[in-house]
Amino acid sequence: MAFKDYYKILEVSKTATDKEIKTAFRKLVRKYHPDLNPDNKEAEAKFKEVNEANEVLSDPEKRKKYDKYSQYGEDWKHGEAHEKAQQQQRQYQSQQQSQQSFSEEEYSDFFESMFGDAAGGYQRSTQFKGQDFNAELHLDLRSVYTSQKQVLTLNDKKIRLTIPAGVENGQTIKIKGKGAPGINDGPNGDLYIKIIIDNNTQFKRQGDNLYLDLNLDLYTAILGGEITIVTFDGKAKLQVKPETENGTQVKLRGKGFPVYKKEGSYGDLIVTYQLETPKNLSNKEIDLFKELQKIKTK
Known part of the structure; x- marks a missing residue:
């Protein structure tokens, strides 16, 4: 069975400290990251090996188990079970060599209790x-x-x-x-x-709903109008009501994200208007705002 030497993969010694393992892992992740090695299958394979090695060696319990049962190759996780099966086999062999005699029925019961059912008189290995x-x-x-x-x-x-x-x-x-x-x-x-x-994207996702902060110019907010936004499945038109306030939210039903494994079901898109104060006003615009101010204060 093929054996992966996780210490060799991370380029550290078997006595490496947690800090040394972490440092080596970060160095190799940067070296073999897919974003830095596009279409490089060898780098991709190394990247996966490095992650696999770090997952084991950075966990004290997994590392202890790996060190103890590494002789079982890729199946080191089941090392304890392997040793238990070997111990049972040694016990059986010891019993065979003893002076104790078994009847045919007793021998069958003993053999089955130690190794499971027998087929054709042969021992069946533990799976x-x-x-x-x-x-x-x-x-x-x-x-x-x-x-x-x-x-x-x-x-x-x-x-x-x-x-x-x-x-x-x-x-x-x-x-x-x-x-x-x-x-x-x-x-x-x-x-x-x-x-x-x-x-x-400009959207925020929470579950099946999408959220969008949309800048709205002051004139449209005051007078109302129609604006168009681009969603994941195309364009959508919004009717802005006159005198719309900052922070107003509108919900577009069914324009959110697909519901996982429920074909045809979608969440909602919630749009929040963020009013923009006009800047770089011309003299005429300033005069008009002053006229409006006078009208509102009368």
């Missing part, structure tokens, strides 16, 4: 589920407005998956059976993908 894998997938907010088909490369294998529209930032998606192979024909581990959503 273990394979190691689970963890990965991160970075997407932008606009892309997850619709369902996304993605192809991930994991251990030189391509995994095709569909990310449903409306997925949340930080949400984890489980892909069954795409982890490490099981031991002794045990089930494969699973793949857990954490979704990281970057928002570079």
Whole structure:
């Protein structure tokens, strides 16, 4: 079974301190980050290895377990179970060599209690589920407005998956059976993908609703009018009522974000008007405002 030397991956010694591990991890993440190595499969693979190694070595309990059971290769997480199975086998062999005699029925009961049911007179090895894998997938907010088909490369294998529209930032998606192979024909581990959503839009997202702060000129706020905004699914027109105050909110139903795994359901878009005070007024504009001021004070 292939063995991953996490210390070698992070380029630290087995006696490295937590601080040394953290420093090495940050250095290698910067070196192999996908944003700095576009279309570089080798760097992408190294980036994943570095994250995997840090996940284990930065956790005191996982590191202790890894150090103790590293001889079991990628299945070090199940090292305790391996040793228990070996201990049971040694006990069985010791019993066989003793002077104690068993009847056929007693021998069968003993063999089954130690190793499970026997098939054809042969011992059946204990099965273990394979190691689970963890990965991160970075997407932008606009892309997850619709369902996304993605192809991930994991251990030189391509995994095709569909990310449903409306997925949340930080949400984890489980892909069954795409982890490490099981031991002794045990089930494969699973793949857990954490979704990281970057928002570079003017909208703020809270659940299924979107929020937008919209600048509104003073003249439209006073007189009313029609303005057009661009949403994720096209343009939308807003009718501004006369004498609209600063901070006024309007709700556009169904113009928010898709509801996760509920096709055709959308949240709302809440627009908040932010009044803009006119600047660089001409002399004529200043005179007109003075006339208005006189009228209002009469």
